[in-house]
Amino acid sequence: MDRIPILKLGDALLVTIQVDMHDRLATALEEDLTKKIVAHNAHGVLIDISALEIVDSFIGRMLDNIAAVSRVLDAETVVVGMRPAVAITLVELGLSLAGVKTALNVERGMKLIQRRHHVPQSDTDADPAS
Amino acid sequence: MARSPLAALAQLISEQEAVILSDWFQLLAAAGALESGRIREAELRTQCGTFLKGFRMALADGSTDTNTAAYGAVRENLAEISRSRAIQGFSPTETAMFVFSLKEPVFKAVNRADKLGATEIAHLVRQLTLILDALGLYTMDVYQKSREQVIIRQQREISELSTPVVKLWDGILALPLIGTLDSERTQVVMENLLQTIVDQGAEIAIIDITGVPTVDTLTAQHLLKTVAAARLMGADCIVSGIRPQIAQTMVHLGVELNVISKATLADAFAVALKRMSKTVVSVKTVAQG
Numbered sequence: 098m099d100r101i102p103i104l105k106l107g108d109a110l111l112v113t114i115q116v117d118m119h120d121r122l123a124t125a126l127e128e129d130l131t132k133k134i135v136a137h138n139a140h141g142v143l144i145d146i147s148a149l150e151i152v153d154s155f156i157g158r159m160l161d162n163i164a165a166v167s168r169v170l171d172a173e174t175v176v177v178g179m180r181p182a183v184a185i186t187l188v189e190l191g192l193s194l195a196g197v198k199t200a201l202n203v204e205r206g207m208k209l210i211q212r213r214h215h216v217p218q219s220d221t222d223a224d225p226a227s
Numbered sequence: 228m229a230r231s232p233l234a235a236l237a238q239l240i241s242e243q244e245a246v247i248l249s250d251w252f253q254l255l256a257a258a259g260a261l262e263s264g265r266i267r268e269a270e271l272r273t274q275c276g277t278f279l280k281g282f283r284m285a286l287a288d289g290s291t292d293t294n295t296a297a298y299g300a301v302r303e304n305l306a307e308i309s310r311s312r313a314i315q316g317f318s319p320t321e322t323a324m325f326v327f328s329l330k331e332p333v334f335k336a337v338n339r340a341d342k343l344g345a346t347e348i349a350h351l352v353r354q355l356t357l358i359l360d361a362l363g364l365y366t367m368d369v370y371q372k373s374r375e376q377v378i379i380r381q382q383r384e385i386s387e388l389s390t391p392v393v394k395l396w397d398g399i400l401a402l403p404l405i406g407t408l409d410s411e412r413t414q415v416v417m418e419n420l421l422q423t424i425v426d427q428g429a430e431i432a433i434i435d436i437t438g439v440p441t442v443d444t445l446t447a448q449h450l451l452k453t454v455a456a457a458r459l460m461g462a463d464c465i466v467s468g469i470r471p472q473i474a475q476t477m478v479h480l481g482v483e484l485n486v487i488s489k490a491t492l493a494d495a496f497a498v499a500l501k502r503m504s505k506t507v508v509s510v511k512t513v514a515q516g
Contacts, residue, residue, distance in 0.1 A: 177461060181421030184459040185414075193455040200461040201428055 101126045103133050109141035109210050110134065110172075111203070115148045123159040130163060134170045141210030142167050145203055147178030157192035164197040173198060173213055177206035236337070236351055237286035243336045244279065250332035251275055258324055265315045274308055279329070282362075291354050293361040305362060306369045313373035322370045326363040330356065390416045392423040398430045399499045400462075401492065405438030413449035417456055424462045431499040432457050435492045437468030447482040454486050463487075463502070467495035 099122060104111040110133055112126065130142065142163065149156075164174040175198045187194065200206035240247060252275055255261075261268055281301040288297035305326070312322045337343065337351055385406065395401045402420055406412070420432060434453065439446065454464040466488040469477070477484070489495040500506060 176459075179460050181418060181425060181456075181460065184421055184456040185417055187459055188452050188456045194459060199459055201424070201430070202461075205430075205461065 100129060103129055105133075105137050105139070106143070106207070107211075108137075108139055109143055109207065110137065110139045111143045111145065113145040113148070117151065118149065118156050118159075120155055123156060127159060127163055127166070131166050131170070134167060134172050139172050141207075141213075142172050142174045143203060143206045143210065144174065144176050145178050145206075146176060146183070147180065147202075149183060150180065152183050152186055154190050154192065157187050157190060157194065160197055161192070161194055164194070168196065173210055175200050175206040175209055177201065177203050231289040232347065232351055233286050233289045233291070233354065236355070237283050239336060239340050240279070240283045240286070240333065243339070244283070247332045247336050248272075248275055248279060250335065251279070251329055254328045254331060255325070258321075258328065260321065260324075265317065274325075278304055278308070278326075282329075286358075291358055293358060293365065298362075301362065302365060305366050309366045309370040310373045313370045314377070319367065319370060323363050323367055326359060326366050330359055333359075386412050386415055390419055392419050394423075394427060394429075395433070395496060396500070396503075396505075398428065398503060399496070400424065400427065400429045400432045401435060401496075402432060403435045403438065403468075403492075407441070408439060408446045408449045410449065413453060417453045420453065421456060421460055424457060424460050429462055431463050431465065431502060433465045433467055433492060433495040433499060435468040435495070436466060436473075437470070437492070439473075442469070442473050442477055442482065444480060444482050447477065447484055450484065451486070465489060465495040465498060467492045 099116070101112060101114060101116075101122065103126075104113075110130065112130065116122070133139065134142065144160065144163070160174075160176060167174045174196075176194065177200045179199065198206075198209060200209050252272060255271065255275070260266065260271060278301070281304050285298045285301050288295075290297050292298075293302070308325065309322050312325075333355060334352055337348055337355075343351070390412065391403070393401050393403070400420070400423055402416065404416065408416075423429065424432060434450065436442070436450070442450075450466065454466070457464045464486055466484060466486050468491060469488060487498070489498060497507075
């Protein structure tokens with residue numbers, strides 16, 4: 098069965114979704130990711146979905162689930178590179194992914210993870226929206 | 228009389244065409260068709276002449292149903308006239324009167340014809356009324372359609388004009404919204420904003436609603452959708468320009484905007500700069516420092 102590769106990048110994990118997500122693949126990814134977070138003691142998970150053109154409510158929920166599981170394991174999930182059409186679809190589906198951090202691209206997502214992990218207390222300008 | 232009564236009427240109109248035309252034209256002029264200066268006298272005369280000629284030829288065919296092919300030319304002519312009137316800004320009454328005012332001159336002409344008996348006249352008048360009423364209604368249909376087209380075109384233009392996304396600084400976008408936010412416009416605004424966020428790699432988008440006249444629960448929902456979509460793309464949104472009255476209405480309605488909101492665009496911009504670790508200082512301070 099196909100699996101989506103999970104790369105270790107410093108103390109974060111990088112997942113790049115480049116194929117159409119079907120439900121089995123999504124479930125497998127969730128499982129793999131959970132194991133890898135524990136195995137590598139990762140503090141951040143970057144999910145790059147810039148190649149993803151179609152989302153449904155299942156994928157939306159999967160992203161939310163991954164974020165929730167990662168949070169339990171003390172890793173922060175950042176979804177990066179979402180396409181405008183995908184964003185609109187998710188909003189119309191009523192999935193605003195409240196528990197997930199987002200960034201425009203992998204670079205910024207990485208910065209976000211590093212900033213939160215290394216200097217968690219220095220951010221005085223608390224963001225009420227997040 | 229071997230021919231149908233309507234064909235006889237056509238003959239009658241043809242004989243008295245000049246009188247009918249001048250009567251009709253006088254009626255139109257008396258009703259104020261020329262007063263506004265939107266149409267010239269010669270133009271109106273040509274329109275009257277063309278219509279009466281077409282009408283007479285259609286009558287010669289002997290049918291009272293205005294949907295038949297015999298009336299094709301008349302209907303086309305009428306459509307042309309009412310379309311141009313709709314664009315020239317004539318009122319519905321003025322446009323409809325063009326056809327309806329033809330009744331009287333034609334009735335007079337029928338009465339003048341000494342060959343006809345009372346029953347025949349009554350019959351003709353009834354049929355004429357039916358035909359002219361149908362044509363008058365057709366005029367109104369076309370008039371209405373033309374007006375609708377004008378409105379649709381203007382709506383499209385407004386929605387294109389009023390949803391610009393402007394760049395305030397590297398990574399800071401502003402979206403000054405003007406006019407009512409309905410779901411169709413929200414879609415356009417959202418698509419514009421999200422695409423610009425991708426194109427420019429923006430981190431912060433300021434949605435300024437100074438130009439939005441009212442904010443009800445639906446508008447708020449549309450705003451929140453836009454904010455949520457921008458957040459999914461990885462950009463933060465700040466809503467600015469909520470007027471005091473609107474803020475009060477929103478609170479009374481129980482509308483909650485769970486986003487950062489600032490009173491003015493300037494405040495929002497200041498917050499955005501601070502977020503990006505940038506600051507605005509006066510030149511003097513820099514020189515001294």
